[in-house]
Amino acid sequence: MSGTTSLTGPRAGPEELRQVAARVRRHIIGMIGLAGSGHPGGSLSAADLLTALYFRVLRLNPADPAWPERDRFVLSKGHAAPALYAVLAERGFFPVEELRGLRRLGSILQGHPDMKSTPGVEASTGSLGQGLSFGVGLAAAAKLDRAAWRVYVMLGDGELQEGQVWEAAMSAVHFKLDNLTAIVDCNGLQIDGPVEEVMSISPLVDKWRAFGWNVLSIDGHDMVQILDALETADRQPGRPTVILARTVKGRGVGFMENRAEWHGKAPSGEQLEEALRALGASGGPESPGTAGAAPGGPGPGRDGRSGTRKGKGGGRG
Amino acid sequence: MSGTTSLTGPRAGPEELRQVAARVRRHIIGMIGLAGSGHPGGSLSAADLLTALYFRVLRLNPADPAWPERDRFVLSKGHAAPALYAVLAERGFFPVEELRGLRRLGSILQGHPDMKSTPGVEASTGSLGQGLSFGVGLAAAAKLDRAAWRVYVMLGDGELQEGQVWEAAMSAVHFKLDNLTAIVDCNGLQIDGPVEEVMSISPLVDKWRAFGWNVLSIDGHDMVQILDALETADRQPGRPTVILARTVKGRGVGFMENRAEWHGKAPSGEQLEEALRALGASGGPESPGTAGAAPGGPGPGRDGRSGTRKGKGGGRG
């Protein structure tokens, strides 16, 4: 693949982002196929959102993962780790070849995100329902320090059945954390079937509104809408914003799309080849020779960032 | 006190209920005063609601607390145990003299409700946030058995901060439990202060609506409104109803009203006397000679009960 510096900078346009997302999808399928286990469905549904975050929105320094001023991203739906690992590798936090180690003994890439093992991973997750609370803590710390960095948390739609999510939602509003954005990967499926059949969470907009959040509803595969929503979220004063992103579980691999059984199963043999074909060409970890991480470097995620942010630190209710 | 049979039957009118509630309040203060610890504030705020439930609404047989067809009441805000014990004693589940044992070693009246110790107590509570789930289980069992009995759960407003409450709320709607009524004692206070200051739960009507419940808002000290709401709740098909009852914490004892510091403190000496005076005369457990339990006996809580209920059993979504 052709990792170029422009992709890591602030000006990656929708088209470039789409190209990165395509590579991310190939990585996801490739590494899960190699590992022989993992969660393709919810990784693929989140691929476009994660690409937009890591290649346009988040201020990060892959050369210094602990850079204090970085934005923080928490993958509360930790089983989508392959998607996170793919964008981190593409963004230069570690070599793309590491993706081949997914889920193997001794690898830096655990089955679920482990902030102690993997550069760029900001929170250890895998037990659902905990990430938003963690994000509230991060955002509160930024407020205390009057720092400009922001916090983004991605949740699954099934995950919203966990009561802790609503505790966290309540507190984020109470603490006036406008430096916090939640993104819900609304792919409509959980393990046992459609979310609406297993345990309905609708009407979802009403729920988040009733908990006091700004709510944006978008198509989670439309880069323009994604960027627009993430930027809008950054500019809402006084309260956190949630982006309800309609997505397709398994997006990009026809036989996986909208199929609950591809939640947590690895494609093998022919399936793997068909999936990679569907995603257009090679470049996944299964052919590391062709992969190349985009060179890292600090870079504000987007324009006018510090300008709009300076005034916001501190002051919590 | 003058426990007469009519009070336990289905036709107790608002005025009689008010008289029972007055006795219940005296019991609450008397027994907490005697025990030297306990939670007067949230017991007093719940006294009218509990009186209406136990003296008009619930179908119960104090002589046979395990009567299979009985309605079930779950006190999720278990620290209001004194209020529950008072209505149970008044309703004849055990002698009023037992109230003197509150919180003492060997008493049947534990500091928080224990279904194994106390006749008439349907759930062990005290760790907040769990009672609605328990009520969902009870209501689901009634549906499975196509039984006509109903389930009532009382929660505190601060308690609604527990995420498990929202898990339970979500599931009650999903399981179409129209045989379940939740009652929130909205006294506006929790331990550390006003609910809105500690951790805001508003807009509360919107939250319950967004979780799919029928919502009724009433004055939780107005017997007519209470009875009306409880009856209305019984007749809503297809989904559970929550009654948001505006109450005054410490209601009935001037110096306790709307004061967070009376959440969990016993009045002593002069305070105790002043409180009992405010509640009008003696009759609490501190003077058991004058107390007499209303004789027990099975009795449908309200008119036309079996008629409106027969068709409802079974069928869960």
Add this chain to the structure above:
Amino acid sequence: MAAETRRMATRDAYGEELVEIGRENPDIVVLDADLSGSTKTSLFARVFPERFFNTGIAEANMIGIAAGLAAAGKIPFASTFAVFAPGRVYDQIRMSVAYPALGVKIAATHAGLTVGEDGASHQALEDLALARVLPNLTVIVPADGPETRAAVRAAVAHPGPVYLRLGRAPVPVIYPDGRSFTIGRYDVLKEGRDVALVASGIMVDICLQAALSLAADGVLAAVVNASTLKPLDEETLLAVAARTGAVVTAEEHSVIGGLGGAVAEFLSGTLPVPVVRVGVADRFGRSGRPDELLEAYGLTPRAVADAARKAVSLKRA
């Protein structure tokens, strides 16, 4: 072990047995929290949809609902992964199940390291310590499929709450079909005079292998299947400890608080012989193949044999 050994995961035996007892007993109800395909409660759900409750990803609510169902006379089996019950719901089990001693059966699958690639977040290595410290809770760790089936029946017959620990990976079948099972009674699978290997779950088979290799070195080891962790079979433990004078415990669990803890506590207060504990040495798990992990964490016949030699040397000290 021999290549021709029949293997079966205990979770599969659980799922199948549930359907059988579900046919016999209409009071059996089953709950799951969006893992029914993995816990195998999906088999029951297919046959008895109206007696199956999926709470979605809301384990706390699941336990509360199970408690309510039990209070109304049902016999609920509640399943999720062992890392979530008891871990995610300890207080709910404590308050709503164990304290009132309600007959909820918690059947937790995917215990231990053999979960494999999912890693630490999904590998329950502490659940037995949590379950064992709860009063009124019976704790069972079946060694194979037939024992699991018998344990499910014993759990139904037992009026109180039960925790049943089950595994994801297929394990060698030790017992014939139709094994009988008595709660709190251990099976001495092999007699021996030098040391007693007291094991549970997958470690029973591993101890049988260890005993073989020890015998080759002239060390005669007894092997005990300690399939009830609570109550302990004190009689059998005392007998083998007296006979051998040295004990090794082996479990797919932390060396803290589980079987090793129980045996050390009991024997040190009655017959203080050396007790050497084989288990996970107070560390989190990680991703890897089950066999690799057992090797990496020292849950192998060799590790057991080493521990046995250590125990023998301690009695000489």
Add this chain to the structure above:
Amino acid sequence: MAAETRRMATRDAYGEELVEIGRENPDIVVLDADLSGSTKTSLFARVFPERFFNTGIAEANMIGIAAGLAAAGKIPFASTFAVFAPGRVYDQIRMSVAYPALGVKIAATHAGLTVGEDGASHQALEDLALARVLPNLTVIVPADGPETRAAVRAAVAHPGPVYLRLGRAPVPVIYPDGRSFTIGRYDVLKEGRDVALVASGIMVDICLQAALSLAADGVLAAVVNASTLKPLDEETLLAVAARTGAVVTAEEHSVIGGLGGAVAEFLSGTLPVPVVRVGVADRFGRSGRPDELLEAYGLTPRAVADAARKAVSLKRA
């Protein structure tokens, strides 16, 4: 004990010390879940309102927020009752705190029977078993006020997570102000050659009393303040066990999984001497006065002395 003994609740010492270290270290932040008056974090809240986070009645969220704050460089102290943390939030501590080894300090008050009248739902008798089985978590049980203050400082200096167990009731002051405290180092308060009384928390003073009465019978008991439950001070334990040949453990906790479990596990695998455990015999608590409860549950100097005689007799066996 002598009437003139100075008494102080460890929770009071905690609250006061928090304010002092809060002054010295701006990174100290404090969290509570609507119990700040009881846990004494209200003292900190008054002085440093902007560094205090009240999550309302939402313990799970509190732990997650604390973890996020720690990840961003803060030193959070999170407080509630010991029955709720770890019990209500075990999985949250496990995933968000212990696994990534984030420096969250959980200071849980109201541990043990001496909570008194509130009864079983509020009496944490199992928290040490839960805390002790978590990798990376340091577990401290101070014996008095001065030791609590020193432990709070040690917790701040320690980079990893800490569980600090505190009491509600005033306890005799054993140590002078300004006591120094080293995590994992025990204090031998009294030498003795016949038996070692290894105690934590309120039982340290009770063991000192027991030692006096044993001395009168000619039994010379050493008394050890085992104020770190994890890591154990193996050196001191080995030394006293070797010197006396018999050990009694004493704790305000279940006899399962706590200090007794830790000592039995350790000694039975290294120096198998008799270990007799004094604690609550695997039962729930109940309402009563603290002193009555200690008597009823056998946490008395007499019970310790009896246990000591039993331990001595076992070594002769």
